[in-house]
Amino acid sequence: MNKKAFQKIYTQLEAITKATVSLKAKGVSNDELATVDGRLAQVVKTKGDTVTLQIFGGTEAIPTDAEVVFLGSAPTLKVGDGLAGRFFNAYGEPIDGGPEIEGEEREIGGPSVNPYKRKQPSQLIPTGIAGIDLNNTIVSGQKIPFFADPDQPYNNVMAQVALRADVDKIILGGMGLSNDDYLYFRHEFERAGALDKIISFVNTTEQPPVERLLIPDMALTAAEYFAVDKNEKVLVLLTDMTLYADALSIVSNRMDQIPSKDSMPGSLYSDLAKIYEKAVQLPDGGSITIIAVTTLNDGDITHAIPDNTGYITEGQLYLRADPDSGKIIIDPFRSLSRLKQLVIGKQTREDHNQVMNTGVRLYADAQNAKTKLENGFDLSDYDLRCLDFAKEYATRLLAVDVNISIDEMLDTAWELFARYFTKAETGIKQSLTDKYWKETK
Amino acid sequence: MKSTGKVTGIVSNLVTVETDGPVSQNELCFVTSGDTRLMAEVIKVTGKTASIQVFESTRGLKNGNKVEFEDRMLEATLGPGLLSSCYDGLQNDLTTMTGVFLKKGEYTSPLDHEKLWDFTPLAKPGDKVIAADWLGEVKEGWLPHKIMVPFSFKGEYTVKSVAEAGQYNIDKVIAVLTDEDGVDTDVTMTQKWPVKVPIKGYREKPRPSRIMETGVRVIDTLDPIAEGGTGFIPGPFGCGKTVLQHAIAKQGDAQVIVMAACGERANEVVEIFTEFPELIDPHTGRHLMERTTIICNTSNMPVAAREASVYTAMTICEYYRAMGMKVLLLADSTSRWAQALREMSNRMEELPGADAFPVDLSAIISSFYARAGMVVLNNGQTGSVTFIGTVSPAGGNLKEPVTESTKKAARCFYALEQSRADRKRYPAVNPIESYSKYLEYPEIQEYLSEKVTPGWTNMVEKAKNIIRRGKEANDQINILGDDGVPMSYHELFWKSELIDFIILQQDAFDPVDSLTPLDRQKYMLELVLDICDRTFEFEDYEKCRDGFKEIINLLKQMNYSEFHSDNFNRYRTELDSLLERLAAGTAAA
16 A cells, blocks of 8 residues: 555655644545555545644654655455455554555445345344343344443453354454453454454554544455455454544544533444445345444433444443342343344244343342332232243343354243243243243142 | 546545536545446535545545536435335445445436337327427326426427337437427436436425325324325334334335335334335235335445435435325434544534534424425416435434434424333334424315314323323332322323223234224224223222233234124223223222
8 A cells, every 4th residue: 555656755744643644735536545754644624725634653753844645546445365364454554564565455334235226135144142032132234233332251252253243354444452352352262263364454543533534444445345246244343443433533523523421523324324335235146244332431321422323323331240140141131133123033043032032021020029029019929920030031042152053042931931831821822832831840 | 419527535534626617516526446347426616626525435536636516416316116116325226236236436327218108199290398398298106107307498389299109218309399499308207307406396285285195193183194195203222113114115005106215224124125015005905016116225325325316215205206106205313424424524624513413404304394394286287295214313312413413303202212212112202392384274174074083183182191191100100109199190091001002002013003093093082081080999900900911902902803893893892891890989909
C-alpha cells in the first residue's frame, strides 16, 4: 500500500490537530490516501485548495514541514487465496513475518449488494452452544452481536463459536484487542489446526485508536472476495465494536462536528449499518455472517452504541454471569435471534420450537419463584421444582461451555422436563410428548 | 440554458460548487467524475456557491470536477407499471440493475417502455379538462389505472383528440390537448412530478370520515385509523414494529400499498420479496405483490437518498389517489430519515436543535404528514392516502425529538412497549398510552355507529376504562399482596387481563387470528364486555384466577377458530356453560 509514484511532494502544513492536518494541495480526490511524514493518512475534507487529512497513527511529533505524498487511491487490500492463514495490521500489511500477498488490489469499503439480488438466509450455523443453537439459532447471512460487560469472556466464547462453526473461512477483525487477547486468538486458532481457513486483521491497544476505523472494511473486503468471487461461506468476527465507535467519536470530535447522543457522531447509525449490512446471503451460495462484540457500560443498553447496534443487527446475544449455577450463560430472556424462525423446525427436529419456548417459559417461572423467595413469600411445590429445574437448565444448556449437537440439546431438555414436571405442566402438544417424553423413575 | 459549475469542496457527501449561472433550491444536478455521473441535489446557495448533497458515495471526486445543473427538481416518473415494482430511493428499478453490487452512477428506468397496456379512452374530443382529469384508463393488474392530464398543466384545456381503445406502450401519445391560446400539447401515459411538491389537482380535502380496516384488533377496535388518516408506531428494537407493519401491509383494506423501507435492514426487504409474491390479498383474492410498490433504501444505501425515498413513496401514493384509489403508505422508519437530515445539517455546520437534529425537523415532519389525507377529486369521486410511519426512538425513550415532532403531526399513536414485548404480549401496543384522535371526530363516531353497531365508541371507551382500572388494581395487589386487597380488586385485574388476552393480543403468524374483520371484532368485544359486566362471587383470589384463566382459554380457542365454524360455536357453548357454572358458584377450581 505504501507505493510511491512520481508525484508532487508537499512540505508545508497549515494546521495540525490531534488527529488531522491541513495543507494546500491540488488535484486531490475525496477519500484518497496519503502519507504524512511516513504515516498513512486519508483525505476527509477539501475546501478550495485546502485539504484536510486524517492521520491514522495520530499526529504526535508531526512537524509543519512534514513531507506529504498523495497516493492516488482510497485504502485498498490485495485479495487472493494467499490471504488464508495470515495475520495483518489495519493497513492490510502482514504482521506474521510472512511474505506480501499476491493478488488483485481492491478498494475497501466498496458498494452495497443490491437488496433485490439478496437471498433469504436459510442455512443454520451450529455452534454447539445450546444458548445459541437451541434458543437463538444463528443463520448464515445473519449479523448478530454479543452484548457483554467488559469483564465477561466474550472473546473466548467468540473464538469457540468460530472454530465450531461449519464455514469455509473465518475472518477476525480485532479492534483495540489487548495484546494478550490477540495472542489468545492466535494460539487458539493454531491449536485447533484451523489456521489455513482463518484470516486476521488486528489492531491492538498498543496501536493508535484511529487505525481501528480501517479494520472492519479490511475484514469485510477479504470476506467479499471469498463469498462473492469464490462462493464460500464466510464468518466474520468483529471485536470490539464499542472501541470502533469510540474511534469514530474521536475523529468527529477533532473535525469539530456537533455530537449527538452520548457524544457519538450523528452518523453513528449509518456508520455501523454500513459494516453490519455487509452480512449477506448471495444468490450463488456464498454468504457473509457477522458475529460481533459490543461491550456495555454496566449493562446499559440504552447507550447510543448498543442502541444503534440493536436497531441494525438481527438480534443480540447477552452474556451474563448466573450466580445459581456459577456459569457464564446466554441470557434466554434478553437474547434474540431474529432469523431463527427461518431454520427452527425446518433444518432442526420438529420439536425444536416447542422445546425452546417451554424451556424458556419454565425458566421464567423459576425467576418468578426466586422473586417470591426473596420477598419472603412461601414457595409452592411447583416453585421449588422450577428452581431445581432452572439450575440444571442453566448448567447443562444455557452455559457457554456446553458443546453438544442440537439433537442432544433437545434430548437434554426433554430429560429435564420429565424429571421436574408433568406433561400437563409443560403444556407441550400431545403429539410431541407421545414421541419424545422421557419417563424417569 | 442550463448552468454548470465546478466542485470546490468536499466533506463526505456534501459538495460545494462554484456555479456559472442561475441555480434554484432543490435543483437536480450531476457531478462528473471520470466516466461516472453522480446525481445530486442543491440544498443551499450562497452567492455563486451552491452546496449540493450527492446521492452516492463521493469517493474519488476531486475539486474541479464538472457539475451540470438540470433545471428541474428530483422527480418521480409516474405511469402504469409502478405497482409490483421495487425501486431505490431515487426510483431506480432495482430489478433491472446488472451485477450483484449496486454500481455507482447506475440509473435505471422506473417504467417498462416496451410493455403494451390495454387502453380505453374516457374523455372525448371537445371535452374541457384541467390537470388531473381522467383521459383514459389501462388495466394495471386488476386496477383501473387512470391516464390523467399531467399535474403540471395549468389552466383549462380542450381535448383535441384521444387515442382509440387499443394496446399501446407508455410513450404513445394517447391524447392531444389544446390550451386557451390554441397551442396543442401531446399527452402520453407517463408524466413526471417533483417529489418534494405535493400533488394537488383535487377539489377539496375534507376531514376523514371512514376508518381503514387493518384486521389488527388493537388498532381497529381500540384506536382505529381513518382512511386518509395518519398514524405512527414508535418502539424500541425488538418490540415487533416490523411485524406489525407487515401485518398492516398484508391486511390493510387498501387498493394500493406503498412500502418505504427507509434506512432499515436489507433482510427485512428480502422477506417482503420472498413472502409477498406468495401471499394472497384477503380482500380481493389477488396476489399481494400486484397492489404493492416497494421503495427500498436500506441502511447501507446512500444516506442522502434515504430522505428522497420517503418523498418518492409519497408522490407515488398521491398519484394513485388522484385516480380515486384508497392508498396506504407505510414508512419504516422515519427516524432514519430524520437522521439523514441530521447528518446533512451537521455537515453544513448549521446551528443544531435538540440532540443535534436540525431545528426545522418538526416542520419537515409535519408538512410530510400533511400530504396524507382524503380528497374529493374534480369529478366528485374520492381518493385517499393513509400514512403510517414507524419511529425508532434512541434508547427506547419517547422523549426525543423525532417522536415528539411526529406526535404533533400524526393523529394516531401506537406506542410499542418493551415490557409487553418482554412478556410476549404481541402486538406490544400499550393500550393506555396509545390513542386515536379520530375517535373524537363526530363523523367517525357516526360512521362506526352505522358500520359496526350503535354506541360502538362508548363500548370501546368502556373497554379502555376496564384496562385502566385493572392496571390500578394490579398495582395495589403488587404493593399489598394477594391477601391484602379486597376480592373485587382481583376481579377487576382479571377482567382487564381478559381484554388484554382476547382483544389486544393477536397472533400475527396464525392464519385465522392474524386477520380479524370488523364484524368479528364487534362480536368478540361485545362478548368480552358482557363477561366484564357480570359480577362473580369467587371464594378466594386463586379461584378467581383459575376461573378467568378458563374463560380466557376458551375465548382464545375461539380466536383461533374460523368465525362461526363448528369449532367456534362449540367453544362458545362451552363458554356459556362455564359462565353459568361460575355464576352458580359451583365452578370446579
